[in-house]
Amino acid sequence: MTDEVRLIPIRRIPEARPGDSVAELVLTGMAACGLTGEEGDVLVVTQKLVSKAEGRVVALAGIEPSPFAIAYGQRWERDPRQIELVLRESARIVRMDRGLIIAETRHGFVCANAGVDLSNVPAGYAALLPLDPDRSAAQIREELGERVGWTPAVIVSDTFGRAWRNGIVNVAIGVAGMRPLRDYRGQRDPFGNELRVTVIAIADELAAAAELVMGKTEGCPAVIVRGFRYEPGEGSARELLMPAERDLFR
Incomplete structure (x- = not known):
C-alpha cells in the first residue's frame, strides 16, 4: 500500500529540438533544479517534449x-491544413460534427484530432503524436x-477528453518499466465482497496526478512521482486500450 506520494516538477528543461x-x-x-533520482521513482514526460525531440512537429505551410x-x-x-493532418494521422474517423473530429489513431487511441495539436509549438506548426510512445x-x-544509473518507470502522457464529462485529463500513451494496470479481481473488499471487474488504470492515474504540477502554460514537461x-x-x-470486442460504443 502507498501511504504518501510526492509530485516533483522538473521546471528548467531546455526547449527540445529534433534529434535531442x-x-x-x-x-x-x-x-x-537541484534534483536527483531515487529508486522506485516514476518519471512522467509530456508527449509534446517527446514529439519535438523525435521530429514530430510539422510546418503547416508544407501541408496541401x-x-x-x-x-x-x-x-x-x-x-x-490542420484538418488534413488529422485525416492523415487517423486510422478511423469515429465522429465528425460541429468542427470537432474524434478519431482513432494508428496506435489505437481514440481522441480529438488524432492527437494533432497546435499548442506549445510555434505559430504555423503542429505537433503529432510519437510514432511509438512505448518505444x-x-x-x-x-x-x-x-x-546516471537511474531507471525509473517512464510514462509518456498526453491530454485527452472524456465522454460524458467536461474537462480534459492527462493519460498514459507510452509506458516502460511498470505494469499500467492493477488487477483487483478475485480479491475481497473490507466487507468480504469479491471484486469481479475492478482493474485500476494506474498509469493513467499517475499521468493525471503529474499534470497537477505540470500545468498547461508553465512550460514544465516532466514530473517525478x-x-x-x-x-x-x-x-x-496498449494494455489500457479497450479491445474492440468489449467496446460497447464502437
Whole structure:
C-alpha cells in the first residue's frame, strides 16, 4: 500500500529540438533544479517534449489540404491544413460534427484530432503524436540508466477528453518499466465482497496526478512521482486500450 506520494516538477528543461535526447534534457533540468533520482521513482514526460525531440512537429505551410479538408475547414472555420493532418494521422474517423473530429489513431487511441495539436509549438506548426510512445518511454528509461544509473518507470502522457464529462485529463500513451494496470479481481473488499471487474488504470492515474504540477502554460514537461509503489514489469500503454470486442460504443 502507498501511504504518501510526492509530485516533483522538473521546471528548467531546455526547449527540445529534433534529434535531442529526452533523457539528457530531463537530466539537464534536474541538475538546474537541484534534483536527483531515487529508486522506485516514476518519471512522467509530456508527449509534446517527446514529439519535438523525435521530429514530430510539422510546418503547416508544407501541408496541401484535400478538397474535403478545405470544405470541412471552411464550413467550421478551421484551418484546412490542420484538418488534413488529422485525416492523415487517423486510422478511423469515429465522429465528425460541429468542427470537432474524434478519431482513432494508428496506435489505437481514440481522441480529438488524432492527437494533432497546435499548442506549445510555434505559430504555423503542429505537433503529432510519437510514432511509438512505448518505444519512446523505453528509450528514455534505458538512456537514464546508461547515463546516471537511474531507471525509473517512464510514462509518456498526453491530454485527452472524456465522454460524458467536461474537462480534459492527462493519460498514459507510452509506458516502460511498470505494469499500467492493477488487477483487483478475485480479491475481497473490507466487507468480504469479491471484486469481479475492478482493474485500476494506474498509469493513467499517475499521468493525471503529474499534470497537477505540470500545468498547461508553465512550460514544465516532466514530473517525478515519488513514493508510489507500482508493479515493475514490461508494460505497454496498449494494455489500457479497450479491445474492440468489449467496446460497447464502437
